Amino acid sequence: MDVATIRAGLRAREDFLCSGEISGIVRPSTARSWLRSRAAGLAPDRPLNLRYAGEVEQDSALLRAARPVADRLFAGDMQGLDVAMFVTDDAARIIGRWVGDRGLLSHLDAVGSVPGFVFEESRAGTSALGTPLEEGEPVLVLGHEHYADCLRGLSAVGVPIVHPASGRIEGVVDLVCRADRYSPMMMALVTHVAREIGDRLLTGFGAQDRALLEAYLLADRRGPRRAIVAVNSRLVIANPHAGEVLGPVDQGLLWDLVERALAAQESVLVLGGDAESAAVQASVAEIRRGGARAAQSCSCVVTRIAEELAPRATRGGRQRSARCCRARAAVGSRCCSAPRRSSASGIGCC
Helix, strand or coil: CCHHHHHHHHHHHHHHHHHCCCCCCCCHHHHHHHHHHHHCCCCCCCCCCCEECCCCCCCCHHHHHHHHHHHHHHHCCCCCCCEEEEEEECCCEEEEEEECCHHHHHHHHHCCCCCCEECCHHHHCCCCCCHHHHHCCCEEECHHHCCCHHHCCEEEEEEEEECCCCCCEEEEEEEEEEHHHCCCHHHHHHHHHHHHHHHHCCCCCCHHHHHHHHHHHHHHHCCCCCCEEEECCCCEEECHHHHHHHCCCCHHHHHHHHHHHHHCCCCEEEECCECCECEEEEEEEECEECCEECCCCCCCEEEEEEEEECCEECHHHCEECCCCCCCEEEECCEEEECCCCCCCCCCCCC
8 A cells, every 4th residue: 555545544534524525536435434423422632431241152143163174274275464354243243262362462452353342333433344234235444444553554445145045144354464564455355255255154154044944944935935934033935926015024923923823833924014014824834853953042933824714894094804812013014912722834945
């Protein structure tokens, strides 16, 4: 990075901090982040006021997927280099850190770049840890582009880790170096690392999600095209037809409904309609392998939208499906309810 570029970047940053005006040389993602940081009331000359979210769970699916990739890099080509790599979860909490140089380690400790601390943009300002989550895409932050003065000695590239089945952003991989050591090769490397970690969520290091995806694909291949949703405690996968029938799906609430249905040994759900939409009936089946649950910590379920039910008017002008019981939750714009046990069979067991 040449001296002229650094000086121009520093002038653009100072102009923004003084007047709020953004120079044309500032990258759009950096400009948006600066504006968000200012709107959050951050003062660039003050120490970071980071939130500590507690000890990191060492056996989380994301960290199990990331650890072998990072260990391999820092036991090989990056050993002894003046670089570090971080992995955050989807809330910008640092869950993993690998550092190749002791001097850089001291610098990172001094600015709070430690596992357990949350680098959300509203507290840390522009950074390659929190800003990729806000932008939903890879972000390069050169030293002078950080909003906080204490981070200007670092340059970093952050790339979202995307779950290959759901497309959901699970976290961020961030490669950090001293501000004057940035190389364009860093973006290519981190992009590859983020993709490999995402793939490992389904191949051996995310057994629950892999079982869910396999059951979903098996169900989706059977018979005529139909609406299918696969859900577990942290992931929902839906085919396009299910998206048309259900609209946006709230994974947490749908999973709560399905868990209740399984606990009550129910095999049919009624996703209840309202005044503007009809209810639909869905069969539900727990994924099992060899007679046992596919995962120890949570069961995986595939639901199939079997038929659409006509809505029925009730008092107050609202409409409800005919076979609702007390367990209710919201799925997109619909409410969901578990009917009494039915003999309808489900699909998706493997």
